Amino acid sequence: MLLPELFMLLFWLGVKFTVTTVDMRKKPAELKDLAPGTNPPFLLYNGTLKTDFIKIEEFLEQTLAPPRYPHLSPLNKESFDVGADIFAKFSAFIKNSPNNAVQKKNLLKEFKRLDDFLNSPLPEEIDHHSTETIGTSNRKFLDGNRLTLADCNLLPKLHVIRIASKKYCDFDIPVHFTGVWRYLQNASEREEFKQTCPADIEIEKAYFSVANNRK
Template sequence: MSDEAAASSNGASDVPEIELIIKASTIDGRRKGACLFCQEYFMDLYLLAELKTISLKVTTVDMQKPPPDFRTNFEATHPPILIDSGLAILENDKIERHIMKNIPGGYNLFVQDKDVATLIENVYSKLKLMLLKKEENKNNSLLGHLKKINDHLASRATRFLTGDTICCFDCELMPRLQHIRVAGKYFVDFEIPNSFEALWRYMYHMYQLDAFTQSCPADQDIINHYKLQQAKGDVKQMKINKHEELETPTFTTSIPIDIAE
């Protein structure tokens, strides 16, 4: 296991220390991997650490070769795993609930907005379907969904999904948008249209946040994540596909339109 740098409380003794165990890169087994839930909770907790309500430690675990102490403590459980005062929370729903109810400041991240919750549902499933089927109509399904998000952002004219302050929905959506950008382009040459100006403006604002940039996996890790899924246990195919391990990590954060602040 290896530790990742994270926002801290500058050593204040009266704030709880929270540890988040996340999946490591499937390329080097040390840097951040491309697990969407890991990045989502990393972002939630990083924002709280920036507010100095907690001290955050992030640990990466290579799930291809998990260390003995991880196996002893967590058996076959996969990250994300949240540890708060020695208590390990192992399931995604329980992690989210724990952040909201038990971690100082967490409640403020979890705003109630049914329209936004519905709006960002199934974004990832449509990406997966597009990558699996590689058919034009599957691209159109994802494109239509992204247009709805773009139109929502345009109508509200706010930096983020529910206002000018980031919330849990942004921590959920933005990692998925990054996967759409990187994996969509690589596998099926899918790109978010420049005409979706509100969505690009939203992504621009998210790219300015340390909570996103510090938690974001490299492009190569996102690509390799889907290559391994497509290989489905075919060891020979895995080896052929893993040329990303020879590349210097890159991070796609460019914006194809001019952003007026």
């Protein structure tokens, strides 16, 4: 099993890899021996096993580094922070539907935070020698016009939120969040995103049990 976030990251970097589908209800013997009691993803490199998603990300960032690979980290710390809570708010929202007015409000608050950030010019977009004021940013991604690790983390989550929320909660990301929709539109034009996101039906299947065991 390869999380969409890691799948997108490796695809973007141009790393050659093989995806093997595993039925976690019938783990192969090699998986049981490799990491007993642990669910994927995990990474084995030179005999060292990493099972923590954050540690795997850190390893990839250190190993797949310039000049052979593009720089992964965003320049601005907030590019990483801005979407950190949105998936947790979505999880609470979908688990408590239809009596989820509070959770919906919390989710919308996170979307507004993301939208405000995407529409606000980054420091490097501002020409301090110009008398003109940039009102709204037109950048494609969180940290500018290039993908970073922050995008590989957030975009697959936003895709899941959009599909599962629509299917089971009749919730759409509000159209007035123009920055979020611009971001998703730009992502949809990238092969890294299109080729690594799960199909809608797979997301719907994954959240079927959640939707049918709601409070």
